[in-house]
Amino acid sequence: xxxDDDQVWLDALAGHRGPRVDSAAAREAxxxxxxILAHAxxxxxxxxxxxxxREQQLIERARRAGLLPQRSAPARNPWLAWFGGWRAGLxxxxxxGMAIVIGVNLRPKAEPEIVRSSPMGVVRLEDADPLxxxxxxxDELRAAGVEAVAYxxxxxxxxxxxxxxxxxxxxxxVLKRHRIPLPADGVLLLEIAEPARP
Amino acid sequence: MDKSAFMQACRDGGDSIxxxxxxxxxxxxxxxxxxxxxxxxxxATARDLVQDTFIKVWQRCATFRGESExxxxxxxxxxxxxxxxxxxxxxxxxxxxxxxxTVEAEGRMSQLHSRSAAQPEDEMRQRQLGECFGRGWNEFxxxxxxxxxxxxxxxxxxxxxxxxxxxxGRTPGATREFISQCRKRARLHLAEWYELxxxxx
Numbered sequence: 425x426x427x428d429d430d431q432v433w434l435d436a437l438a439g440h441r442g443p444r445v446d447s448a449a450a451r452e453a454x455x456x457x458x459x460i461l462a463h464a465x466x467x468x469x470x471x472x473x474x475x476x477x478r479e480q481q482l483i484e485r486a487r488r489a490g491l492l493p494q495r496s497a498p499a500r501n502p503w504l505a506w507f508g509g510w511r512a513g514l515x516x517x518x519x520x521g522m523a524i525v526i527g528v529n530l531r532p533k534a535e536p537e538i539v540r541s542s543p544m545g546v547v548r549l550e551d552a553d554p555l556x557x558x559x560x561x562x563d564e565l566r567a568a569g570v571e572a573v574a575y576x577x578x579x580x581x582x583x584x585x586x587x588x589x590x591x592x593x594x595x596x597x598v599l600k601r602h603r604i605p606l607p608a609d610g611v612l613l614l615e616i617a618e619p620a621r622p
Numbered sequence: 623m624d625k626s627a628f629m630q631a632c633r634d635g636g637d638s639i640x641x642x643x644x645x646x647x648x649x650x651x652x653x654x655x656x657x658x659x660x661x662x663x664x665x666a667t668a669r670d671l672v673q674d675t676f677i678k679v680w681q682r683c684a685t686f687r688g689e690s691e692x693x694x695x696x697x698x699x700x701x702x703x704x705x706x707x708x709x710x711x712x713x714x715x716x717x718x719x720x721x722x723x724t725v726e727a728e729g730r731m732s733q734l735h736s737r738s739a740a741q742p743e744d745e746m747r748q749r750q751l752g753e754c755f756g757r758g759w760n761e762f763x764x765x766x767x768x769x770x771x772x773x774x775x776x777x778x779x780x781x782x783x784x785x786x787x788x789x790x791g792r793t794p795g796a797t798r799e800f801i802s803q804c805r806k807r808a809r810l811h812l813a814e815w816y817e818l819x820x821x822x823x
Contacts, residue, residue: 430801430805431783434783434801437773438781438782455816456773459759459812459815463759464660466756467660469656471651475651478669479643479647481673482643482647483640483643485673485677486643491639573791573792573793575791584796586793586794609795611793612795
């Protein structure tokens, strides 16, 4: 849980002098700040301001990203020319349709999410469709009057929300419906993942 | 590169982008690369992140209104990229229960305010302190790269709660939890250095 002590520590770490500059937390942060600054100065590396190869690599990358025009168009392969245009579009649409049909048939049937654990206040949920559950939770929490924030980090979806205190019955109802324990400090931290495959 | 030249190149588009990209690289690559390298600790990844940032900068140039200077805006794009690279869906480890923060260590921390920090009396002691910090910090950055990177940015740019919250894309409550975690992790990995720096044995 975040305490006033942590705020004093953060302010001192950031170099801001607050009213409690003589506290243990401020002293601890000032030591750490000095250590980080000294370490950063020691670890400084020389980087040339101009590097032709580096610039060229950047320009090529910008071309690949479509920011700059391609230098010269390659000669077109006649087969590719025939296949281009509406035929390619048709083929891509056909493949996409097949993928959707296969995906829908292979997808596991919807099952209720499982609450796995809650280390350090983070509640981990497992569900066959994390995106859908994330949307549902955000919608339900917002409908109950909470400003819930959805996020996605490297494939892991989550929802954060600061709950009003005391927690109103409508919000308690949402949490109960999903078997999510009520956070003691009012900070709801959820992570949603697909169930681990056997 | 100044912001008016950047905004003009953004409006002009076309060929002016190539020249502007080269100018961006010459102006800011060094400072961004060092920032990136400190966080990801791998030269190739650091370089890749900076170049990726320059591309994003041009893709989003129309959103830059010139209210701030150019470098802080570019830095924030880089830092989002760094955090995305560092984020892994690793489970959080409860620090209070893993034997890292003992009651004794807490007690020693609390003594910090009552003792003045031991001033290094000579170069050797200062070197020892620096090496000890380096070992602890490297361990911290390996174990919790995201937390170490954010701590370094707080020191470097004096970030407030709100700025950290925007950077992380989390609510104020989740950000406070994150900062609390940063402090605990720093204590865990830098315990030896804290002892040396504060003269507590």
